[in-house]
Every structure is written in structure tokens, then in C-alpha cells.
Amino acid sequence: MPAPIIGLTTYREQAAWGVWDQRADVLPTQYAQAVEATGGVPVLLPPVDQTGAADTVVGRLDGLVISGGADVDPARYGAGPHARTAGWRPDRDAWELALLDAAAARALPVLGVCRGMQLMAVHAGGSLDQHTPDLVGHEQHSPGGDRFGTVEVATVAGSRVGSLVGDSLSVTCHHHQSVQSHPGFTASARATDGTLEAMESDGDRFCVAVQWHPETAADVGLLAGLVRAAATYAVEGAGRLSP
Template sequence: MSPLIGLTTYREQAAWGVWDQRADLLPAQYAEAVVACGGVPVLLPPQPAEGAAAVVARLDGLVVSGGADVDPGRYGATPHPRTAGWRADRDAWETALLDAAEAAGLPVLGVCRGMQLMAVRSGGTLDQHTPDLVGHDDHSPGGDAFGTVAVRTEPGSRLAGLVGEAVTVNCHHHQSVATHPGFRAVARAADGTLEAMEAEGDRFCVAVQWHPETAADVGLLAGLVAAAAPGSPE
């Protein structure tokens, strides 16, 4: 049977057809990539955190998707002037999903905001505006454009086994992970920005700052789907 992969979603004001109202949505590339890798995508909109364990019990894998900044209060920081639009409902829901996924041993992939939330959940912190550190906007050039960033992976890591020792990725992040207890740093950009981390141990628990769903080679999502497949040793 094809593994069931949960995809967390945005909840935003959106317009389509004759409608302009709050909607639960996610770029279709996520679901399309999961299907291309042999999985069945299921959308997981923000909801009360108490339901997370019941949801995870029905899933084979989880993707924590990109989106708005994480609330700085979750890691004890004052908001930077460029930090905005955090969503308390998503922060709480996705944190509960990660808690339940860890308890169940569920394979997890964090994408962009997902990586940042995973770091914060583990007791880590974020750099709230990466251009302040690196002196350029290559990681998020503005608007709906992705930045093209060259990344080198850590030899021997799970990530390197999935994407190789070097990869050019599509990024859209103005924040980045500063500290990440419980995770190993496994990829960096040339400017030193942490671009990926993974948990120690056998469980597939990988997070990247880039957007693998936008690439023709969706090796990361293929790795997640393989780890989530019935009968997988993970």
C-alpha cells in the first residue's frame, strides 16, 4: 500500500472564483511531489493541538511545510523589525504534530519554516533576519522569487545519501536556524548559513531550509516516502 503522507497547511485569506475568504491552502507542488514519489498526500490544516496524536496514528509520514515566521516568543526572543505575520495556530498545531510523530516514531521532513519550528521545538533559537549576518539577500531575493543557493552536505549524513555531496537548491527564507539541540548540522551554504539538519538515530527526521518540492529531483521527498512505506525498517 502507498504510504499516507501528511502535509501541514497555511490558513490565510485567499481569493478564487467568486470567493474571498479564509482558506486552508498549500502550494500544489508539495502534493504533486509526494504523488510522484509514490505516496498519498493528506492536507493537515491548523486545528486544536489535542487532535495531533489521533491524526499521526493514521499517517505513515509527515511533512511540516513552509510558511510564516515562527513566533519569537517560543524561543524567548524579542521580535526583529522584519519578523512578522507569525501564526500562533500553526505553531501550536505543528509542534503538537511533531510531539506525536516523535512518540510514534513517524518519519518527518521539515521544509523551510518546518526546519525552523523543529529547531525551536527542540529548545533551539533562530537568527531572525539572515541578511543582517551574511550581508546579502540571496536566500530570499523578494516577492515570489526563489533564491538559488549552492549547498554542501556533510559526508556520511542521511541527507548526503539522498541528494549528494553538493546541490543547488531553491530557497525563500529571511530567517535561519542558529542553535538546534538534538540535531546534527548536515548542510551549509557558502556564506555559512545552516541549510539542513537531521536527528541522530535510525528514524528519518530531516529538515532543510530549502524547498525540495520545487525541484525536478525530489530526492528528499522520495527518501521520506521510502521511510514511510509499510515494511520499511525505519
């Protein structure tokens, strides 16, 4: 059976490499390596502003990762920006929301990572807390710069996330925002300070999101779960539109 194709959404940023310093579509290599290590074939999906593009792309995928990145535009959930909310990317918001629409229509397996979890909540009609330290009184979820924070997380008994990563684990985080409301999703993990760290949809479809970065861990159980779901989808559900 061919390896399932997993789409990974990308940043579009100013980047430097070799003699070049210009706009580029980039994503940390760990995402693609984690997909490859768990049996999938990674394909990068830069923002596209073209009618019907998301439907076309999703029709050729077996799974989708909405990756980490900049804050979601607060206007997407009817809020003004907090003083610490900055640098949102309208092109990426629009592209990934279109991908989520197309993925839902085809019941495509989806995993959201960090910003991806926040965008999935917004896509479902939810909202965000724009600066988590205001709520929890510490910076442990995002200690600043290019460093990850280490957070202890407990999963909900019987959840899909729990079945993939166990009852509790230490995770690497880099988020100053978090999900406030998440209609259509069930909370499946929380940090010790109460911050929602994972959510999942009910039913058979693999539709999971986490605030932490599973691609950075030696145990890539969440990516493995997505790739297994994508392999099943490739055989049983590819091209199927949800009613």
C-alpha cells in the same frame, strides 16, 4: 503494499479563487505532487485546535511534512521580535508543535521544509536568527516577493541528506530567517556563506529538515527518501510508541 500516507501541514490564509475571497486552508500544489510522484498519498493537515487531535492524526499517518510558511513566533524560543519578523501564526505554531510531539512519540518519519526546519529546531529547544541578511550581508536566500533565491549548498559527508541529494547542489530558497541552535540535530548541509541549510537527527529514524524547497525541484530526492521511510514505517513501525 499500499502507498504510504504522508501528512502535509497547510497555511490558513485569506485566499481568492473563482468568485470567492475568504479564509482558506491552502498549500502550494507542488508539495502534494512531489509526494504523489515519489509513491506516497498526500493528505492536507490544516491547523486544528482540539485536545488530542495531533495524536489521532499522527496515529493514522506513515510520514509527515512540516511545510513552509510564516515566521515562527519568537516568544516560542524566548526572544522578542526583530523589526523584520512579522505575521507569525499562533494557531499553526501550536498545531505543528503538537504534531511534532506526537510524531516523536511514535518515531514517525518527518521532513521539515523551510519554516518547517525552523519550527523543528524550536521544538527541540533551539533558537533562530531572525534576519539572516544581518549575518551574511546579502539577500540571496530570499530575494523578495514571490521569487526564490538560488543557493549553492554542500552536504556533510556520511549524512543522510548527502546520501539523498549528493555532495553538493543548487537549491531554491525563500527564507529570511535561519536556525541558530538545534539541540538533538546534526548539521548536514551549509550554504557557501555558512548558513545552516539542513539538519538531521541521529539514529535510524528519518527526521530531516532543510531550509530549501525540495518540492520545487525536478530531483525530489528528499521527498523520495521520506516516502521510502514512510513505506517501511507502515510495514514495521506503525502504531509503535517510542520508549
